Amino acid sequence: MVLLPSLVAGLEPGRIVGRVTVKDAQKHPVVVFVPGLSGRAPRPHAERPAMSQKGRVFIPHVLPVAVGTAVEFRNSDPFKHNIFSPDGERYNLGTWEQGRSRTYTFKRPGVYRQLCNIHPEMLAYIVVLETPYFGLTDKEGNFEIASVPSGKYLLRIWGEKLTKEQLARTFNVVVEEGAPVSIEIDLLR
Template sequence: MQEEFEQERNVMSLVKIAAKGVAVGLTLALVSVVKANEIKGKVSVQGIKSAENIAVYVDVIPDKKFDAPKDPVVVDQRKMAFVPHVVAAQQGTTVEFLNSDSVGHNVYWPSISGNKKLAHNLGTWPKGEKKPFQFNDVGVASLLCNVHPEMSGYVVVTPTPYFAVTDKDGNFEIKNIPAGKYTLKTWSEDGKPTTQAVDVSGATASVELTVKK
């Protein structure tokens, strides 16, 4: 009888422990949801034909450093174009340039944000192959192909992992950003850069930006 009582008590203890574990897990899940802040916004343009492909990113955060991303970003050369036309990537990201066309392509950039010392030529390679390059300098690399001069694209290298590229309507969303006050910047192929302060104090910070010619 005593043995059966002990077994029942042990079972009840295990049930209580399991219940506490579930409760803790739910609490942590709720906390993580609350802390998963984001910046949502829309970019309007003046004197520019489109609000698409505008890079929006959080500028340097004082006393904050970020490890280089482990996963590469792929830029394809498809149908005689760089796809995507504009890609944003955190400083230290490796970009893999793929050739999906049946002809050979070349990738080079004459500078990064005007610094010609950062120019680079990856050479030419055939269909199905790709070449990697790690972008360690913040700025904009203007991608060109010396085989097909009509091709162009951009890699916008950002100082933080908080960035986005606008859709065709100018909408953007930067996810998983800690609460705090930041400086938001934009880069556009045809427009002037803009800077705006943003306070991420709630789950979602809404921002309206205007990029002018």
């Protein structure tokens, strides 16, 4: 929910930086996002988001993207892989060999499990958001959401190991023109 975004043209956007304290932050990254804030945020990297299959593991384990984003799936193993998801749009990209890739464009928001029907132990998540304003925690729990217009917002979170109560929580933040705002999200309490 957007509470009071700045509509004044020419203002320098702000950014949200913070830390999410959660059990096993190294293994379980958390997506932090600004729901209801649409627009086109400049992304730090112009290249297409990608998820690789290497060592029978999806890399990264969690990949947040905005609705309408095309994600490239790469096979970096010396054997065949498959990618499918039983969630949301339900897709199966088939099987392909090392060095090849396939692309899929996500049209609907949601959390999509990524699975390989050849290697059932493989699991990852693509979190498709209706906002381009999101960040993903690093191994220490730090995150950044860049180029956020000034205004008052409610942040939301998603993580594969979070409880329903944790997922339902919101966090108030006020973003000011050209300045970073810092927030601590403690999920251990």
